[in-house]
Amino acid sequence: MYRIIERRMIVPNLHEFIVEAPAVAESVKPGNFVIVRPDDAGERIPLSVADWDASAGTVTSIFMQVGGSTAKLARLKPGAAVPTFAGPLGKETEIGAFGTVLCVGGCYGIGSIYPIARALKEAGNTVITLLEARSSYLLYWEDKLAAVSDKLIIVTRDGTKGAKGHIDRIPELLQRAGAVPDRVIVNGCTFQLMRTAEITKPLGWKTIVNMNPIMIDGTGMCGVCRLSVAGKMKFACVDGPDFDGHEIDWDEFLARRKTYNPEEVDPLRRSSCRSHF
Amino acid sequence: MSEEKKEKKRLDLKRRSMPKQDEHERVKNFDEVALGYPVETAIEEARRCLQCKKPLCNQGCPVGIDIPGFIKFIVEGNFSAAVKRIKETNALPAICGRVCPQEEQCEKMCVLHNKKAPICIGRLERFVADWEAAQGKAEAPAMAAKTGRKVAVVGAGPAGITVANDLALLGHEVTIYEALHECGGVLLYGIPEFRLPKAIVRREVDYVRSLGVKIVTDFVVGKTRTVDKLLEEFDAMFVGSGAGLPWFMEIPGENLNGVFSANEYLTRVNLMRGFRFPEFDTPVKRPSRVAVVGGGNVAMDSARTAVRLGADEVHLVYRRSKAELPARAEEVENAEEEGVIFDLLTLPIGLIGDEHGWLRELECLRMELGEPDASGRRKPIPVKGSNFRVPFEALVMAIGNGPNPLIPMTTPGLTLNKKGGIQTEEATGQTSRPDIWAGGDIVRGAATVISAMGDGRVAAAAIHRYLLGK
Ligand SMILES: Cc1cc2nc3c(=O)[nH]c(=O)nc-3n(C[C@H](O)[C@H](O)[C@H](O)COP(=O)(O)OP(=O)(O)OC[C@H]3O[C@@H](n4cnc5c(N)ncnc54)[C@H](O)[C@@H]3O)c2cc1C
Ligand SMILES: Cc1cc2nc3c(=O)[nH]c(=O)nc-3n(C[C@H](O)[C@H](O)[C@H](O)COP(=O)(O)OP(=O)(O)OC[C@H]3O[C@@H](n4cnc5c(N)ncnc54)[C@H](O)[C@@H]3O)c2cc1C
Ligand code: SF4
Ligand code: SF4
Numbered sequence: 001m002y003r004i005i006e007r008r009m010i011v012p013n014l015h016e017f018i019v020e021a022p023a024v025a026e027s028v029k030p031g032n033f034v035i036v037r038p039d040d041a042g043e044r045i046p047l048s049v050a051d052w053d054a055s056a057g058t059v060t061s062i063f064m065q066v067g068g069s070t071a072k073l074a075r076l077k078p079g080a081a082v083p084t085f086a087g088p089l090g091k092e093t094e095i096g097a098f099g100t101v102l103c104v105g106g107c108y109g110i111g112s113i114y115p116i117a118r119a120l121k122e123a124g125n126t127v128i129t130l131l132e133a134r135s136s137y138l139l140y141w142e143d144k145l146a147a148v149s150d151k152l153i154i155v156t157r158d159g160t161k162g163a164k165g166h167i168d169r170i171p172e173l174l175q176r177a178g179a180v181p182d183r184v185i186v187n188g189c190t191f192q193l194m195r196t197a198e199i200t201k202p203l204g205w206k207t208i209v210n211m212n213p214i215m216i217d218g219t220g221m222c223g224v225c226r227l228s229v230a231g232k233m234k235f236a237c238v239d240g241p242d243f244d245g246h247e248i249d250w251d252e253f254l255a256r257r258k259t260y261n262p263e264e265v266d267p268l269r270r271s272s273c274r275s276h277f
Numbered sequence: 278m279s280e281e282k283k284e285k286k287r288l289d290l291k292r293r294s295m296p297k298q299d300e301h302e303r304v305k306n307f308d309e310v311a312l313g314y315p316v317e318t319a320i321e322e323a324r325r326c327l328q329c330k331k332p333l334c335n336q337g338c339p340v341g342i343d344i345p346g347f348i349k350f351i352v353e354g355n356f357s358a359a360v361k362r363i364k365e366t367n368a369l370p371a372i373c374g375r376v377c378p379q380e381e382q383c384e385k386m387c388v389l390h391n392k393k394a395p396i397c398i399g400r401l402e403r404f405v406a407d408w409e410a411a412q413g414k415a416e417a418p419a420m421a422a423k424t425g426r427k428v429a430v431v432g433a434g435p436a437g438i439t440v441a442n443d444l445a446l447l448g449h450e451v452t453i454y455e456a457l458h459e460c461g462g463v464l465l466y467g468i469p470e471f472r473l474p475k476a477i478v479r480r481e482v483d484y485v486r487s488l489g490v491k492i493v494t495d496f497v498v499g500k501t502r503t504v505d506k507l508l509e510e511f512d513a514m515f516v517g518s519g520a521g522l523p524w525f526m527e528i529p530g531e532n533l534n535g536v537f538s539a540n541e542y543l544t545r546v547n548l549m550r551g552f553r554f555p556e557f558d559t560p561v562k563r564p565s566r567v568a569v570v571g572g573g574n575v576a577m578d579s580a581r582t583a584v585r586l587g588a589d590e591v592h593l594v595y596r597r598s599k600a601e602l603p604a605r606a607e608e609v610e611n612a613e614e615e616g617v618i619f620d621l622l623t624l625p626i627g628l629i630g631d632e633h634g635w636l637r638e639l640e641c642l643r644m645e646l647g648e649p650d651a652s653g654r655r656k657p658i659p660v661k662g663s664n665f666r667v668p669f670e671a672l673v674m675a676i677g678n679g680p681n682p683l684i685p686m687t688t689p690g691l692t693l694n695k696k697g698g699i700q701t702e703e704a705t706g707q708t709s710r711p712d713i714w715a716g717g718d719i720v721r722g723a724a725t726v727i728s729a730m731g732d733g734r735v736a737a738a739a740i741h742r743y744l745l746g747k
């Protein structure tokens with residue numbers, strides 16, 4: 001069992017989750033993920049690592065409550081424990097001296113882009129971090145990210161903080177900052193990954209996306225996490241989760257993520273109350 | 278009466294059958310199909326054994342069980358002595374008795390094989406193992422004094438469990454690292470409950486733990502800690518990480534929704550208990566028309582699982598003919614009884630989906646058998662223009678698994694073999710690294726439970742010699 005040090009909602013529907021897992025904390029690298037099982041009847045779900053403390057033996061993730069398993073996690077209190085916390089899994093994000101790197105984070109990816117930005121900064125890159133959220137109240141860790149970035153750009157859909165609009169404004173906002181990235185790295189929800197890749201493709205900006213397919217084992221055994229990259233079948237858990245966003249078959253990817261919607265998501269929309277339908 | 282006639286008269290050529298759950302009932306549950314011999318039947322079957330002076334059956338068993346020896350004890354009703362005799366060479370008789378391809382191994386070598394009535398060795402082995410379990414506590418074996426040497430075992434499949442068992446008995450301190458949250462390897466996540474009850478696997482794992490073996494789950498060697506880092510703490514290592522890399526056919530449409538690898542399909546049901554969704558959280562699809570591609574044990578297990586999940590029609594699509602089906606004969610028979618439809622001499626060439634990315638149809642070619650190929654089996658050749666399509670909502674790819682590349686990828690200096698697995702010296706299981714041994718499917722590619730155990734046994738002995746000399 002792995003003890004939960006912290007589990008608190010940091011912004012609506014997003015939870016900070018700190019777990020005691022010394023072996024994971026000892027080996028984790030930016031871009032890795034862990035597989036968590038909330039309880040003995042639980043699914044194995046992947047969560048990206050957003051931070052860690054090797055000396056304390058703890059690992060931090062940010063998760064969004066979307067379905068049954070994340071709802072179970074959201075009910076756990078500090079001091080409780082989860083039966084499975086395996087990792088670090090996946091290849092780490094490639095960190096090099098690229099020059100100028102644009103780190104894009106949204107949703108839980110605001111958390112998981114943090115160690116990536118930090119490592120890129122340490123490797124001597126100029127780091128521009130762009131955070132996207134529906135509204136200002138959904139932003140978090142701005143200070144942490146500002147501290148490891150040369151520039152922090154914020155975009156909110158309703159304009160309550162930073163620029164108004166969404167990810168489509170990337171080229172314009174970067175131009176305004178006078179920067180051309182040598183590499184773009186995106187962590188967050190699938191739509192954001194896809195949209196960013198679509199925008200950067202005509203600009204020729206190499207774009208790495210941290211993919212989030214359905215997973216089970218996370219060790220390359222089951223093949224459920226497969227996707228098509230440059231026309232080849234890849235397993236996200238061992239070949240990724242980072243891939244070149246311009247090479248991904250996004251339609252297929254989006255469809256695969258919906259495989260279990262009839263079983264898992266549709267029931268959540270149903271209600272026993274007769275005034276609902 | 279001539280000598281020969283006398284002999285014939287004495288021979289009992291009736292293989293005792295094992296009671297099974299009725300096929301109409303069993304398709305509705307996941308309980309074990311074969312029910313095991315009652316005591317009287319076991320003794321009758323054991324009496325058929327000729328107690329050959331120079332038995333051949335032993336030679337067919339990859340771990341060399343003293344087969345006439347244990348059978349003799351059954352005849353005498355001394356079941357505890359029978360188990361003891363088996364356990365001298367096989368730590369997991371309840372498992373082997375159930376899943377060994379006996380007709381290819383021990384039973385094939387039995388002198389009564391050419392009379393088409395080999396002794397049902399596997400069933401007898403299972404009988405005594407189950408008898409022991411029913412008695413409650415198994416007799417504790419003699420343990421050697423502690424040596425102070427430490428061995429790490431990667432993977433809690435049959436290979437790893439065997440190594441841990443043997444080395445613990447020899448007094449070494451053993452730690453097993455397992456990537457998943459439960460132990461057993463394929464015995465747990467692959468082979469279904471109706472063929473190998475998970476309680477048996479758990480019992481065997483608990484037994485190994487009772488010998489003082491430490492088991493660390495959720496630990497992915499190569500990721501959580503590398504092999505080299507572990508070897509700073511341990512004197513030797515055994516890698517039994519299995520063949521956990523599912524193959525696909527590389528035909529169009531394999532990433533459609535509704536297409537599963539057998540590993541995914543079976544893992545959802547077995548390890549994650551998806552058949553009890555939503556009581557357990559992991560969902561599993563319950564489509565009405567399912568195709569399973571392949572002809573081995575994995576394919577049979579997938580097809581029979583689909584039947585139990587309520588499919589109306591389950592087709593097994595195999596490119597050769599019935600005679601070449603690599604699955605155990607008993608399982609083919611079970612699948613047929615349970616209504617699985619065999620589409621033989623049929624080659625899938627493409628999967629067709631709808632506009633939302635869901636599988637709708639399977640396109641196939643008919644095959645005919647040509648000349649024998651290198652494996653001695655007649656080679657299937659496509660019949661030109663014989664394309665046809667069949668509607669399916671789900672398809673399970675059960676065409677095999679390759680060695681799991683995680684350890685080779687993260688461990689420098691490990692020489693690989695032609696199959697992409699770890700190269701070992703056959704007589705010892707030693708790899709190109711002097712302190713690392715390997716065995717089971719990571720070396721052989723997808724093989725069998727008993728060969729994985731045999732490898733484990735050989736490696737444990739070699740590791741023991743190495744540690745004593747150290
Ligand atoms: C490598 C990786 C890293 C991830 N990192 C994070 C993270 O840091 N924080 C976070 O909140 N989420 C992360 N995810 C997504 C997270 O795993 C899913 O949100 C979670 O599994 C949903 O489980 P559920 O039972 O709550 O929802 P479900 O009821 O299973 O599903 C709800 C919705 O989520 C989608 N979904 C289901 N399973 C997954 C899955 N395994 N991955 C993605 N989407 C899924 C479904 O299509 C459905 O629309 C990551 C996924 C991957 C593969
Ligand atoms: C569905 C199915 C049915 C089968 N039916 C039969 C049958 O009827 N009879 C028969 O004889 N054989 C059968 N087989 C084959 C048999 O199960 C295998 O040959 C046997 O299990 C191999 O044993 P192993 O110990 O080498 O590996 P596995 O059983 O594969 O175990 C390997 C273990 O190592 C773990 N692991 C992998 N990588 C790591 C890592 N990096 N760190 C830590 N742990 C790791 C895995 O999670 C797993 O638990 C079947 C196989 C399948 C898939
Ligand atoms: S272990 Fe397998 S091969 Fe050996 S005697 Fe038992 S059933 Fe036969
Ligand atoms: S070969 Fe057959 S008959 Fe002879 S000892 Fe072995 S099992 Fe008995």
Ligand code: FES
Nearest residue numbers: 218220222223237
């Ligand atoms: S999650 Fe099973 S292979 Fe990637």
